[in-house]
Amino acid sequence: xxxxxxxxxxxxxxxxxxxxxxxxxxxxxxxxxxxxxxxxxxxxxxxxxxxxxxxxxxxxxxxxxxxxxxxxxxxxxxxxxxxxxxxxxxxx
Amino acid sequence: xxxxxxxxxxxxxxxxxxxxxxxxxxxxxxxxxxxxxxxxxxxxxxxxxxxxxxxxxxxxxxxxxxxxxxxxxxxxxxxxxxxxxxxxxxxxxxxxxxxxxxxxxxxxxxxxxxxxxxxxxxxxxxxxxxxxxxxxxx
Numbered sequence: 001x002x003x004x005x006x007x008x009x010x011x012x013x014x015x016x017x018x019x020x021x022x023x024x025x026x027x028x029x030x031x032x033x034x035x036x037x038x039x040x041x042x043x044x045x046x047x048x049x050x051x052x053x054x055x056x057x058x059x060x061x062x063x064x065x066x067x068x069x070x071x072x073x074x075x076x077x078x079x080x081x082x083x084x085x086x087x088x089x090x091x092x
Numbered sequence: 093x094x095x096x097x098x099x100x101x102x103x104x105x106x107x108x109x110x111x112x113x114x115x116x117x118x119x120x121x122x123x124x125x126x127x128x129x130x131x132x133x134x135x136x137x138x139x140x141x142x143x144x145x146x147x148x149x150x151x152x153x154x155x156x157x158x159x160x161x162x163x164x165x166x167x168x169x170x171x172x173x174x175x176x177x178x179x180x181x182x183x184x185x186x187x188x189x190x191x192x193x194x195x196x197x198x199x200x201x202x203x204x205x206x207x208x209x210x211x212x213x214x215x216x217x218x219x220x221x222x223x224x225x226x227x228x229x230x
Contacts, residue, residue, distance in 0.1 A: 013230050014155070014156060014230065015154045015155045015156075016155060017155045017156075017157055018154070018155065019154070019158070020154045022152060022154070023153060023154050023155075023158055026149045026152065026153070029145070029149075030145065030146065030149055030162075030165075033142055033145060037138055037139075037142060040134075040135070040138060041135055041138075044131040044134060044135055045131075047126065047131060048128045048131050049128060050119075050128045050183075052179070053128050053131065053132060053179065053183075056132075056175060056176065056179055057131065057132075057135060059175075060135060060139075060172050060175075060176070063168060063172055067165045067168070067169075070161050070164070070165060071161070071165070074157075074158055074161060
């Protein structure tokens, strides 16, 4: 579906904001890593007796949940599809 | 030597150092079951494994926004591993061994002499700001 809109209209200086098949494969891998890491840190926190360690592991569980949301957002095509047409080159 | 204290961490045993070991007093844990130290070790191993995965992902990502997100996650995962390591060090579950000063001086001298092989000779003194790699601008 993207082939028509991205061929030879202008020379692109970097890849457009489109998920490749490889991106998608990495994203689904990474999502499952983060899901497991978040669950694992939470589970380990519940087993710990030292409050400092428990707190650190809970923080890390929270971090992996945040990462999960960042990755999930990259898979949210309804948001990104609109940005393709307005692609202006380099954006942070 | 008290072997019951030195189980479970992945660090190598260093034998050749003369300097004093850098280490906090070990926090005691129950020896038999899965204890607090095992929890931290397990999570640290997970974070290390994740940084490997995200490093490859960051390198292979196609567009800039995806690359930036993955770099951000990679950085924070390194920070998490660092925090776990520091906490384990604080609990006395990691020890470090200083290299002998003579050995460090020898290596410094060696690589200082190799510096003449570098192609660009107009370098500034180390750590001085100024010449830095600039990303390509669009």
